[in-house]
Amino acid sequence: MTEDDLLHAETYRDRVSTVTDKGDRKWVYATKPSGKWYNYRTYVSYFYLAIFFVIPFIKVNGMPFMMINLLEGKFILFSKIFWPQDFFIFAIGMITFIIFIVLFTVVFGRLFCGWVCPQTVFLEFVFRPIEWLVEGSPAQQKKLNEGDFTLEYAAKKTTKHLIFLAISFLIANTFLAYIRGLDEVVKIVKEPIVEHLGLLIGMAIFTLLFYGVFAFVRDLVCTTICPYGRLQGVMFDKDTMQISYDYKRGEPRGKLHKNAVRTEGDCINCMKCVTVCPTGIDIRDGLQMECVGCTACIDSCNEVMAAIHKPKGLIRYASENEITTGEKFHFNTRMKAYTGLLLVLMVFMAVLIFTRKTVDTYISRVKGQLYQEVEGNKISNLFDAKIINKTREEIPVTLKLEDMPGQIRVIGGHQIVLKKEAVNEFTFFLDIPKEAVKTRSASIKIGVYQGNEKIQTVKTKFLGPFK
Ligand code: SF4
Numbered sequence: 001m002t003e004d005d006l007l008h009a010e011t012y013r014d015r016v017s018t019v020t021d022k023g024d025r026k027w028v029y030a031t032k033p034s035g036k037w038y039n040y041r042t043y044v045s046y047f048y049l050a051i052f053f054v055i056p057f058i059k060v061n062g063m064p065f066m067m068i069n070l071l072e073g074k075f076i077l078f079s080k081i082f083w084p085q086d087f088f089i090f091a092i093g094m095i096t097f098i099i100f101i102v103l104f105t106v107v108f109g110r111l112f113c114g115w116v117c118p119q120t121v122f123l124e125f126v127f128r129p130i131e132w133l134v135e136g137s138p139a140q141q142k143k144l145n146e147g148d149f150t151l152e153y154a155a156k157k158t159t160k161h162l163i164f165l166a167i168s169f170l171i172a173n174t175f176l177a178y179i180r181g182l183d184e185v186v187k188i189v190k191e192p193i194v195e196h197l198g199l200l201i202g203m204a205i206f207t208l209l210f211y212g213v214f215a216f217v218r219d220l221v222c223t224t225i226c227p228y229g230r231l232q233g234v235m236f237d238k239d240t241m242q243i244s245y246d247y248k249r250g251e252p253r254g255k256l257h258k259n260a261v262r263t264e265g266d267c268i269n270c271m272k273c274v275t276v277c278p279t280g281i282d283i284r285d286g287l288q289m290e291c292v293g294c295t296a297c298i299d300s301c302n303e304v305m306a307a308i309h310k311p312k313g314l315i316r317y318a319s320e321n322e323i324t325t326g327e328k329f330h331f332n333t334r335m336k337a338y339t340g341l342l343l344v345l346m347v348f349m350a351v352l353i354f355t356r357k358t359v360d361t362y363i364s365r366v367k368g369q370l371y372q373e374v375e376g377n378k379i380s381n382l383f384d385a386k387i388i389n390k391t392r393e394e395i396p397v398t399l400k401l402e403d404m405p406g407q408i409r410v411i412g413g414h415q416i417v418l419k420k421e422a423v424n425e426f427t428f429f430l431d432i433p434k435e436a437v438k439t440r441s442a443s444i445k446i447g448v449y450q451g452n453e454k455i456q457t458v459k460t461k462f463l464g465p466f467k
Pocket residue numbers: 245250266267268269270271272273274284300301302304314315
């Protein structure tokens with residue numbers, strides 16, 4: 001080991017690799033990876049980006065495929081509208097998603113971070129390639145940054161940052177389309193700016209936020225800001241698949257000497273796995289929180305191994321057990337438990353989504369009102385009704401008292417036509433013949449009918465005189 005290696009071996013756990021001993025930030029100039037894994041990630045990322053930008057354009061029966069309108073509490077998934085009343089489905093969905101991520105982390109480490117996290121996908125497959133294109137290789141970028149302010153510097157920096165801003169604006173618009181729907185975004189673009197000043201300010205803030213993250217914050221999101229990244233440690237075990245350096249094969253590392261019998265391990269200390277790392281770490285130091293599992297070091301090392309005629313896989317996907325004992329990956333009890341839980345939650349989610357009502361009715365007696373005796377020897381109670389129509393069509397409905405005689409009189413006498421995508425509120429009297437009211441507080445059922453089809457039954461209480 002060189003003196004530098006020895007110093008590094010003693011200090012690398014004291015601070016994150018992208019911070020100098022004085023506490024300043026060390027900018028990561030990652031080289032462009034190439035190889036099998038990078039190709040796979042490129043396909044996945046392009047597919048991911050295509051989906052991200054196309055989804056807001058997809059409509060089924062005039063309904064957006066996906067919309068998450070937090071401001072109005074309206075959510076559309078698979079072109080089905082979900083209201084705050086369906087919130088539990090979202091809660092279950094979120095729990096399922098978290099279990100999914102946890103399971104994946106337990107089994108495959110930071111596969112999510114390296115392959116499908118938006119931060120990684122946008123940074124590594126949109127922003128960084130633009131940077132390589134405009135400013136050149138990492139070495140050229142470094143030279144540019146450390147050099148004097150020249151015309152070339154100004155031109156390159158201006159071009160890069162203008163493109164970054166334009167893409168951030170596009171991402172912000174796409175996010176807005178996910179939140180408000182594409183129609184709304186088109187409307188905002190067509191109508192005078194002053195009518196949508198609030199949204200415009202929001203859009204500007206989001207544009208600057210994305211720009212700031214991808215132009216400046218970058219790897220710090222993964223290494224210090226993202227809570228998921230910081231939670232990894234508690235989810236990993238010795239069977240977790242991760243990007244691992246096979247130290248048994250690689251150590252002691254040492255430079256390649258031409259025409260000399262090699263006594264060291266397979267690592268020739270070329271540092272290619274380090275220079276390609278987007279978080280600036282040395283995977284040979286072992287598993288580190290900063291590793292986002294991007295596989296770039298696998299590709300780089302494989303290239304080196306091929307060049308020196310050694311087997312590939314000095315850095316590879318492997319569990320700690322596999323590296324230390326040679327034991328092959330196996331699905332342990334914890335993984336089985338998580339998988340079981342995940343399957344149960346997914347089935348439960350599917351049942352909730354497919355059995356979800358499109359009309360939701362809530363009926364309760366008007367507070368503070370007692371019963372009234374009305375003409376025809378009847379007892380009458382006043383009720384408030386709230387019917388949520390989650391569909392995109394108006395629905396005419398009627399209410400009927402079930403299993404006992406009685407008549408419903410809607411105040412205003414109008415036919416109930418539920419407005420589309422709206423909460424419809426109205427009040428009605430329920431008159432029941434005196435002889436049928438047997439208790440002070442009777443449980444009754446009211447059916448909601450669309451034509452002759454009963455779409456819901458609601459239970460409530462009817463108040464009568466003491467007997
Ligand atoms: S790329 Fe491979 S050979 Fe080169 S330093 Fe990294 S582990 Fe060693």
